[in-house]
Amino acid sequence: MHLWEMGNQGIQNNINQATFSGAMDLFHIHTGAHDSRIIFGDSISNITSYLPSGKVVIITDEHVYQHQGHNFPDFPVIIIQPGEQNKTLASLEHIFAKLIEEEADRSTFVLGIGGGIVCDVAGFAASVYMRGLRFGFVATTLLSQVDASVGGKNGVNFNAFKNMLGVFNQPEFVLCDYSLLNTLPDREFTAGFAEVIKAAAIRDESLFTYLEKNASRALQRDPLVLHELVSRSVKIKASVVEADEREKGERRLLNFGHTFAHAIEKLSGVPHGEAVSIGMVLAANLSVRAGLLDVKASNRLSNLLVDFRLPVKPGVPVINLVAPMKQDKKREDLHIHFILLNAIGEAVVYPILINTLEETIHDLC
């Protein structure tokens, strides 16, 4: 059993510096040929115990390196530029050139240390360099701990299309050290709660109630509450991914709020988590319109998002979301599969014909 403490890195004053006295928690995800370990609550200072012997190359971004580079193990580091605008083939080219410079070969292990963008890019780079290297992640944002590093989707944006190029490939491990979140700016930290609330909304009403009761402790970065939220969200995601790794059926439920969110991100450039928050409110409204969800439950969702200081209103007219939604890569033939709620904790797939989408969204407005 490992015990660890929140690092006192002198960041925001309101951060709870309490000692986390919980046990480290190890969780396995099994999909196809792969087994991925999620390590909750261990420290990045123990990372070498999870790495194979031999050559390791770290991939990170500039902000993470600036704030957390002093905690990195002593291996060569490839640094990419931060931000969604750099989740591109150009960043991959930079990584491939550096891997060649470092003489990385088939036995090299790639360690991504960063948020969702680093995980997506590093996982993709490792999956295609020399037809595939072994890789693992240290997730440094709340969003990547609860969602982005788990589930085996790796990829980059292409032209204006989000996550258009990529692969399904599970990391060997993901380490979630909550003390790394201390240097995360407030807005990025808060955005991560959208994916926790999503997990609760689609699968676990008791987690939803826990969130309602513990919003203020969570926002103060109380490590015990973070442990509960991260580990429960990951376990929900894992149960869905294990049943349907390649998103043919049940995995679609994880897209609750995301069809709207991708369109919102494209039009207004708000961070992913904030767009998911607004997207969930729109999807809940649609659920009410479709006669699936009662208004009280829909309001409960909006209230919880507001409690977590997340936005609930799109900054653009809802009707403007139709065009980018029609281009969503998740559209299948004549339909877009929206995820709606029957109740808090219970989601359903609700296909809408593309040619009735405009009318449906008009109705929603």
Ligand SMILES: NC(=O)c1ccc[n+]([C@@H]2O[C@H](COP(=O)([O-])OP(=O)(O)OC[C@H]3O[C@@H](n4cnc5c(N)ncnc54)[C@H](O)[C@@H]3O)[C@@H](O)[C@H]2O)c1
């Ligand atoms: N693959 C998946 O299943 C999956 C799931 C959800 C989201 N995503 C993707 O994840 C991305 C969003 O991830 P994100 O919200 O983690 O954003 P991010 O990776 O851009 O990180 C947010 C910002 O915080 C900085 N940062 C990261 N960790 C830090 C730390 N500990 N201290 C200080 N600064 C730090 C980053 O440099 C960046 O500026 C999107 O591209 C989204 O599409 C992927």
